[in-house]
Amino acid sequence: MSDRFNELVQLMAKLRAPDGCPWDRKQTxxxxxxxxxxxxxxVLETIDKQDESKLREELGxxxxxxxxxxxxxxxRKAFSVEDVMQLLADKLVRRHPHIFGPKGDGSLTPxxxxxxxxxxxxxxxxxxxxxxxxxxxxxxxxxxxxRAFQIQARASRVGFDWPQHxxxxxxxxxxxxxxxxxxxxxYGTREQRAGESEQAAAQRHLEDExxxxxxxxxxxxxxxxxxxxxxLRRATDRFADRFHFIEAEAARAGRTLDSMTLAExxxxxxxxxxxxxxRSA
Numbered sequence: 014m015s016d017r018f019n020e021l022v023q024l025m026a027k028l029r030a031p032d033g034c035p036w037d038r039k040q041t042x043x044x045x046x047x048x049x050x051x052x053x054x055x056v057l058e059t060i061d062k063q064d065e066s067k068l069r070e071e072l073g074x075x076x077x078x079x080x081x082x083x084x085x086x087x088x089r090k091a092f093s094v095e096d097v098m099q100l101l102a103d104k105l106v107r108r109h110p111h112i113f114g115p116k117g118d119g120s121l122t123p124x125x126x127x128x129x130x131x132x133x134x135x136x137x138x139x140x141x142x143x144x145x146x147x148x149x150x151x152x153x154x155x156x157x158x159x160r161a162f163q164i165q166a167r168a169s170r171v172g173f174d175w176p177q178h179x180x181x182x183x184x185x186x187x188x189x190x191x192x193x194x195x196x197x198x199x200y201g202t203r204e205q206r207a208g209e210s211e212q213a214a215a216q217r218h219l220e221d222e223x224x225x226x227x228x229x230x231x232x233x234x235x236x237x238x239x240x241x242x243x244x245l246r247r248a249t250d251r252f253a254d255r256f257h258f259i260e261a262e263a264a265r266a267g268r269t270l271d272s273m274t275l276a277e278x279x280x281x282x283x284x285x286x287x288x289x290x291x292r293s294a
Contacts, residue, residue, distance in 0.1 A: 022094055025080045029088065042085060049078045061246070108133050131170070147171055158241040161231040175236075182236045185229070192229045196222040251289075258285035 028037040052075045059068040083094040106113045108130050111121050121129070138145055147170060151163045168174065175181040199222040203215035234241040259281040263270055270278065 021076075021080060022084075025077075025084045026087075029084050037081075040081065040085070042082060045078065045081055045085075049075075049082075052078050061243075107137075156242055158227075158231055158245060161228055162235060162241050165232055165235055169235075177236070182233075185233050185236050189226070189229045189233055192222070192226045196226050198222075254289055255282055255285040258289065 028034045031038075052071065056068065056071045056075055059071050079097075080094065083092070083097055087093045109126075110116075110133075111118045111126065111129065134150070135145065138149060147167045148164055151160060151167060153160065155163065165174075169177075175184045196219070199215070199219045203212065203219050206212045206215045231241045234244060259278055260270065262281050262284075263273060
């Protein structure tokens with residue numbers, strides 16, 4: 014390990030020592046889960062903002078979480094940070110035979126490299142006796158949109174998909190329309206139910222149909238080469254920017270939002286769409 018990385022490992026060990034920080038000593042793998050997610054999303058946010066100075070800081074915060082978890086494991090003699098790095102190094106070499114193998118071939122296309130990567134992963138699973146499902150490796154803890162995207166992509170690899178070219182996109186669009194129609198029917202059914210148990214069943218059915226609509230929309234993003242998580246995050250940011258504009262304009266006029274009509278707020282919304290930069294609007 015480099016001197017600086019070794020210093021970080023020692024600092025983390027000191028924080029967890031009996032005479033270390035009371036808060037750090039109290040943490041467990043479970044208690045740190047929210048911080049790991051938070052730091053990951055902060056890294057993503059700085060990437061979206063193209064703020065490399067902030068990205069450097071946020072990557073450090075993410076590295077802290079990795080060191081935290083490895084230190085906790087080391088204290089239980091489960092594994093050390095050296096074990097983690099060795100496992101990673103072995104994996105990088107094993108899954109890049111076109112670079113590190115005796116018959117390296119640096120002329121492979123990205124698609125060929127990706128296909129080889131998946132085949133190597135499959136072989137690894139078979140050697141360890143793990144399940145061979147093509148859906149393996151997609152964590153249930155992923156954000157729902159991203160997990161749906163990855164599940165669909167895995168199924169597509171074995172041919173369970175519409176054609177990727179030609180009429181494929183139109184078939185997916187037709188499926189979206191079909192699911193919206195089923196959602197509309199489910200909503201009408203719920204409104205007609207009178208009994209409490211009937212309404213509960215109709216609500217569950219409505220939720221299922223709403224899920225099918227969202228799942229089909231994620232499928233459409235895959236065909237359009239759009240990451241659904243990124244697209245929705247940017248759409249949410251645009252909404253927030255425009256809403257902040259409405260709030261600022263209302264305050265400038267000495268008004269509160271609850272004193273404005275919907276038509277007044279909608280007029281400001283349209284103004285926000287015109288005034289905000291393309292990046293945020």
